Amino acid sequence: MAEQIKNLSWFPGHMKKAANELASTLSRVDLVIEVGDARAPYSSLNSYLDKMIQGKKKIIVYSKKDLADPQKTKLAVEAFKEEGIPAFVLDFKNREDISNLLHFLGGIKSTKALKYERYGLATPPLRAMVIGIPNVGKSTLINSLVGKKKASVANKPGETKVQTLIKVSEKLELYDTPGILQPNYDDKNALRRLAWLGSLNDQAIPIQDIMLSLTDFLLKNYKESLYSYYKIPSDKELNKETFLYAVAEERKYLLSGGDFDLNRAGEAFLKEFRAGQIVKCVVDDVKA
Numbered sequence: 001m002a003e004q005i006k007n008l009s010w011f012p013g014h015m016k017k018a019a020n021e022l023a024s025t026l027s028r029v030d031l032v033i034e035v036g037d038a039r040a041p042y043s044s045l046n047s048y049l050d051k052m053i054q055g056k057k058k059i060i061v062y063s064k065k066d067l068a069d070p071q072k073t074k075l076a077v078e079a080f081k082e083e084g085i086p087a088f089v090l091d092f093k094n095r096e097d098i099s100n101l102l103h104f105l106g107g108i109k110s111t112k113a114l115k116y117e118r119y120g121l122a123t124p125p126l127r128a129m130v131i132g133i134p135n136v137g138k139s140t141l142i143n144s145l146v147g148k149k150k151a152s153v154a155n156k157p158g159e160t161k162v163q164t165l166i167k168v169s170e171k172l173e174l175y176d177t178p179g180i181l182q183p184n185y186d187d188k189n190a191l192r193r194l195a196w197l198g199s200l201n202d203q204a205i206p207i208q209d210i211m212l213s214l215t216d217f218l219l220k221n222y223k224e225s226l227y228s229y230y231k232i233p234s235d236k237e238l239n240k241e242t243f244l245y246a247v248a249e250e251r252k253y254l255l256s257g258g259d260f261d262l263n264r265a266g267e268a269f270l271k272e273f274r275a276g277q278i279v280k281c282v283v284d285d286v287k288a
């Protein structure tokens with residue numbers, strides 16, 4: 001399957017440009033907030049960006065707690081905390097989660113702020129840059145922190161096209177940035193997982209590859225939830241090739257000639273998986 005993923009198809013020129021812009025803004029920020037997706041606590045982080053921001057204070061904020069397996073995310077996050085990197089798992093649309101983060105950010109003092117304080121001057125706002133791969137919720141996080149829609153949000157990669165500085169309060173300013181993937185993924189399965197979650201553009205990996213690999217993963221790891229969601233009898237043996245037929249059959253998705261409409265079944269499956277309707281899962285291999 002690996003050869004079907006065309007080299008660098010997930011890293012178009014605009015991402016390289018955005019990465020350069022990010023690098024040049026870095027000197028103006030006190031803190032980097034890397035946003036990841038709680039459903040992929042490892043593969044949704046970006047080691048390419050991490051290298052770029054070396055030396056800056058960083059925190060990790062995972063989105064989509066409401067869609068993820070709580071035990072597995074907790075395990076993954078504990079490991080970061082042990083390394084001394086503050087890490088949070090939040091539902092970006094939950095007020096309480098957002099105010100906890102605001103509270104934490106309010107307690108951070110930049111070197112510049114400490115200096116101003118020493119001279120008895122009013123402290124400048126903390127300026128943070130929100131970075132991460134596409135579609136993890138960077139703009140949603142900023143809007144929730146501000147309390148209104150300042151950054152544009154869509155459930156597809158590539159919605160934010162340019163860096164924008166957004167004022168949250170007198171104490172906090174945030175840069176919203178376009179999503180950036182890594183130019184290299186040694187593990188092509190990590191790229192597949194990101195495609196399942198909707199962080200890759202639809203052309204990067206052939207849709208059949210995405211469907212088959214996701215079905216395979218769910219059959220191996222969350223078979224019960226998959227069967228119960230699609231009302232498949234538990235004694236029915238399905239594999240990744242036959243699964244969509246069962247969905248089409250159960251939903252009565254038929255083409256005019258009477259054949260099963262596998263495209264429609266596939267689209268529904270992917271949409272329902274991404275929305276967390278089938279199972280609240282973690283797609284990375286988190287070891288206890």
Ligand SMILES: Nc1nc2c(ncn2[C@@H]2O[C@H](COP(=O)(O)OP(=O)(O)O)[C@@H](O)[C@H]2O)c(=O)[nH]1
Nearest residue numbers: 063064091092135136137138139140153154155
């Ligand atoms: N369920 C859920 N959806 C979220 C959360 N955060 C963001 N989203 C959704 O994820 C999609 C991508 O969000 P967006 O902010 O545009 O991501 P960006 O590309 O990283 O800026 C949108 O459909 C958001 O509504 C969250 O915590 N939970």
Ligand SMILES: [Mg+2]
Nearest residue numbers: 138139159160
């Ligand atoms: Mg955005």
